[in-house]
Amino acid sequence: MRLSDYPKPVRDNGRGVHWIPYTWGQVTSEQRRVADELCAQLRAMNIRWVLILNGMDEAWPANEYLVRRLVGDDPAHPEIMPILRLGDRFEAQTLEKLARGEPVGMVRDRLREVIRFYRALGVSYFQLYNEPNHPDEWQDRVVPAEAAQIAAIVWLEAAREVLAAGGLPGLPPLTPGGRWPGGDDLDMLAQLLDEIDVRLTVSERDQLYDRMWVGIHNYTLNRPIYSLPPDSHAFKKYVWYQGIVRAKIGHELPLLTGEGGLRAGPPPYGDGASEGQVAERAREICRHMAFAPEYYFCHCFWLLGSAIGGGNEEWESAAWFRRDGSRQPVVDALQALDEYQRAPPPEEERFVYRNGFPMKESFLVREPFLSAWNALGGIDYCGYPTSREVAEGECVIQGFERLTLEKDASGAVRIRGQAPRQITLRVPTVQELLASAGLTPGEIGPTLVAVAEAYGSAAALVPGEYTVQIPGQDAWRNQDIINAFWIAGGRTDFALLARAGLRLSDLTQDRQALYTGESPTTLSGLTTAERERVMAALPPLGPRTVTFRIPDIYALLEAQHLTQAEIARALKELATRYGPPERLPPGTYMVSLPAEPVILRQGGYTNQEIINAFWVAGGRSWDLLNRAQLKLAYLATNRRAAYAGPEIDDLPNLTDQEQAWVRQALPPRRLAPLPTSSRAAALPGLIWQDVPAASFTPGRCGYALDLIVIHATGQSLRDTLHRARALNGISYHYVIDRDGTVYHLVRDEDTARHMTCEAPDQRRQTVAQPNCRALAVALVNWGLTPDDTGEMAWDPYTDEQYLALRRLLNLLCQTHRIPRAFPPQGPASYLPTEQLAHFRGILGHSALTATHSSPGPQFDWQRII
Numbered sequence: 001m002r003l004s005d006y007p008k009p010v011r012d013n014g015r016g017v018h019w020i021p022y023t024w025g026q027v028t029s030e031q032r033r034v035a036d037e038l039c040a041q042l043r044a045m046n047i048r049w050v051l052i053l054n055g056m057d058e059a060w061p062a063n064e065y066l067v068r069r070l071v072g073d074d075p076a077h078p079e080i081m082p083i084l085r086l087g088d089r090f091e092a093q094t095l096e097k098l099a100r101g102e103p104v105g106m107v108r109d110r111l112r113e114v115i116r117f118y119r120a121l122g123v124s125y126f127q128l129y130n131e132p133n134h135p136d137e138w139q140d141r142v143v144p145a146e147a148a149q150i151a152a153i154v155w156l157e158a159a160r161e162v163l164a165a166g167g168l169p170g171l172p173p174l175t176p177g178g179r180w181p182g183g184d185d186l187d188m189l190a191q192l193l194d195e196i197d198v199r200l201t202v203s204e205r206d207q208l209y210d211r212m213w214v215g216i217h218n219y220t221l222n223r224p225i226y227s228l229p230p231d232s233h234a235f236k237k238y239v240w241y242q243g244i245v246r247a248k249i250g251h252e253l254p255l256l257t258g259e260g261g262l263r264a265g266p267p268p269y270g271d272g273a274s275e276g277q278v279a280e281r282a283r284e285i286c287r288h289m290a291f292a293p294e295y296y297f298c299h300c301f302w303l304l305g306s307a308i309g310g311g312n313e314e315w316e317s318a319a320w321f322r323r324d325g326s327r328q329p330v331v332d333a334l335q336a337l338d339e340y341q342r343a344p345p346p347e348e349e350r351f352v353y354r355n356g357f358p359m360k361e362s363f364l365v366r367e368p369f370l371s372a373w374n375a376l377g378g379i380d381y382c383g384y385p386t387s388r389e390v391a392e393g394e395c396v397i398q399g400f401e402r403l404t405l406e407k408d409a410s411g412a413v414r415i416r417g418q419a420p421r422q423i424t425l426r427v428p429t430v431q432e433l434l435a436s437a438g439l440t441p442g443e444i445g446p447t448l449v450a451v452a453e454a455y456g457s458a459a460a461l462v463p464g465e466y467t468v469q470i471p472g473q474d475a476w477r478n479q480d481i482i483n484a485f486w487i488a489g490g491r492t493d494f495a496l497l498a499r500a501g502l503r504l505s506d507l508t509q510d511r512q513a514l515y516t517g518e519s520p521t522t523l524s525g526l527t528t529a530e531r532e533r534v535m536a537a538l539p540p541l542g543p544r545t546v547t548f549r550i551p552d553i554y555a556l557l558e559a560q561h562l563t564q565a566e567i568a569r570a571l572k573e574l575a576t577r578y579g580p581p582e583r584l585p586p587g588t589y590m591v592s593l594p595a596e597p598v599i600l601r602q603g604g605y606t607n608q609e610i611i612n613a614f615w616v617a618g619g620r621s622w623d624l625l626n627r628a629q630l631k632l633a634y635l636a637t638n639r640r641a642a643y644a645g646p647e648i649d650d651l652p653n654l655t656d657q658e659q660a661w662v663r664q665a666l667p668p669r670r671l672a673p674l675p676t677s678s679r680a681a682a683l684p685g686l687i688w689q690d691v692p693a694a695s696f697t698p699g700r701c702g703y704a705l706d707l708i709v710i711h712a713t714g715q716s717l718r719d720t721l722h723r724a725r726a727l728n729g730i731s732y733h734y735v736i737d738r739d740g741t742v743y744h745l746v747r748d749e750d751t752a753r754h755m756t757c758e759a760p761d762q763r764r765q766t767v768a769q770p771n772c773r774a775l776a777v778a779l780v781n782w783g784l785t786p787d788d789t790g791e792m793a794w795d796p797y798t799d800e801q802y803l804a805l806r807r808l809l810n811l812l813c814q815t816h817r818i819p820r821a822f823p824p825q826g827p828a829s830y831l832p833t834e835q836l837a838h839f840r841g842i843l844g845h846s847a848l849t850a851t852h853s854s855p856g857p858q859f860d861w862q863r864i865i
Helices: 029-044 060-071 094-099 108-120 149-162 184-197 202-209 233-248 277-289 327-335 370-374 428-434 439-456 479-486 495-499 503-510 526-539 552-556 564-578 606-615 622-627 632-637 657-665 679-682 717-725 763-766 799-816 833-838
Strands: 013-020 050-054 080-086 125-128 166-173 214-218 255-261 295-302 361-367 393-397 401-406 413-417 421-429 464-470 543-550 585-595 706-712 734-736 742-744 774-778 785-786 792-794 841-844
Touching: 013 255, 029 060, 050 060, 050 255, 050 295, 060 080, 060 108, 060 202, 080 108, 080 255, 094 149, 108 149, 108 361, 125 149, 125 255, 149 184, 149 202, 149 543, 184 233, 214 233, 233 255, 233 295, 255 277, 277 295, 277 327, 361 632, 401 792, 421 552, 428 439, 428 543, 439 543, 479 495, 479 503, 479 526, 552 564, 564 585, 606 622, 606 657, 622 657, 706 799, 717 734, 763 833, 774 799
Parallel strands: 013 050, 013 295, 050 080, 080 125, 125 166, 166 214, 214 255, 255 295, 706 774, 706 841, 734 774
Antiparallel strands: 393 401, 401 413, 421 585, 464 543, 734 742, 785 792
């Protein structure tokens, strides 16, 4: 179907809302009264789309009353279009069950019955499952590495039933960012579509791709809705999603938001926004929907109601209508807003990305330059997006030479390469550094005053480290206690609060009141470690010491991955243009350097890279692959394996031009780093082990290299190397075997994916940036494991490992100017978030996240000083 052929509500304006965050049937007279009242409010707000959760148990018809009230008298032309969300939690054991021949996913007979029943009432859109990259959607609350594969299997089974019943199956939306070992929600969307595609026959592919749609959760946070997001958050995230869909499917699909917007109330269920901010943001989004791209069907705000439907209080602060009869100002704001019916203009934006190369930046290119970009070939990979839009002029794609788009006298577009490289350095302001250290807006003001008193104007401070004291809280509020127990409990539930003998209902009666209960340090029912996690998540009391570091120009140049010669030239140009580099205040500075050469990849290609290249070179068809006598089914059985077929030039039945197209679509090869003489001398026996490009990120994302993080592998050397070679696997820069052999997996100047800060502070990963700032060194060690007697004991490290690690640290610290220093609390003690932002030196995995003990209590830190 064309986008215009998909069913729409009468007088469609793209505005929608999520009904209630749990399955709620309109069975009792009170439930029907509330449904009638809310439906009247929806019409007053000109809402045209509503997402509803529907259970799959015996009470599955319970939403009949609500659906009839939304659709109106003519099911063929709904007044308000319902979107029905179906599906249970995912099971990590799905693949094992399939191997045993057991059924998986939703019960087909029940699903078929539900679809046919609601189709007759006018429901066309069925979202199947929800957020496969979120722990809450998995029965054991852990997202496995095989999440995309499992989700594809059970979704495809359900989608076939929806198609057979005449419905439109929706791909489950993904939680922004997400906690999936394979990457963020953009990565999972791409892999999910790949996993679905390989399981389809030709006829199924045509049928499914002609009728499916894609769910999206685009919460705006506090970001402007008109700019493209730098990551997986914000309103215009739909641009990135459609870019991936267009590449994988070959054409656009409808995108429907089931959750989004800005949420009132404190974390974890709100965005810390005021109700006035929610109203203003909702008005902006509704205005934008009038001219959003045609493929972006609707934006359903979170959240219409919660406790008003008889449920719990968890989402009450974000609900537009509340049990006590109050409602948020957003209701009146939308009722007063003009209807703004849909009239999207012709699409101008195009997503540009490169096959097989994990870029850190991608760009939107507007016509007429699109055809020139397409002529580059290899457009089949989604990297990490940026908000930059390119019309004409210069731009950089990481891993490729600088390209310049030009118009000649006739108006034709030319692409010129190898222009001088523009280096932009930005010394952050003190306000930005304080915000990144976790200070609230209310704390930043007094801190700036203290800085001015101690050091002079903040705008004139030169690079260096500064420390001031500011007043702190005298006591904790009830909301502080709620937040701390939520964070310390792993952001899953309030079981820790209950075991401590505290009642959530008592604390929520007056969230801003002073906490009068027993001190968290003495609460019974908690272990010592749990009490420490609670205390770490609480805001400090009394005067607070704030330390921030204005980075020096040399460190910022190092973060650009320049050679020593390039750094020297850049410093000279900076001094000529702006004055002494060591005296430059916060601001933006630019210098020009010769263009960088193309970064090359080592070794051959994976099967997936061959698949991608033939798909692109064949004009998004498999004609070239088939004529080259390569079997798609064989390549797809192990996408991550090294391609073992003939060289491109040796493939039969392809013309020279077609071979050139395939080669152009393949990612460039990369040379393995050759150890320098000093490195070879310092580390005899150093072994280079290449890992796939998908297991690390080229470059350091603009951060200076100033940390070394020590890990224990928790498994054998063989399994560690296998995991690093897996698609989007966990990788380290160096792995030290028990015999002292050092394996080099990722170049120092690239970013290994070795850890995530899981608890307790949600800003911790953003502030610390352990992947971008650190070299990861892992020692082969089993951790806590049964000994010869069957008792649990810590696996000891070998003398050879300590010797090799000491030599490696000597080399790395000298090469990258990393201090041989431990944090004040010790290298293995859990560090406060504020210290992580400024600490430079060596620490253990356990200092970064409270959920890991790696490298373990048996590791002797004194042996590596």
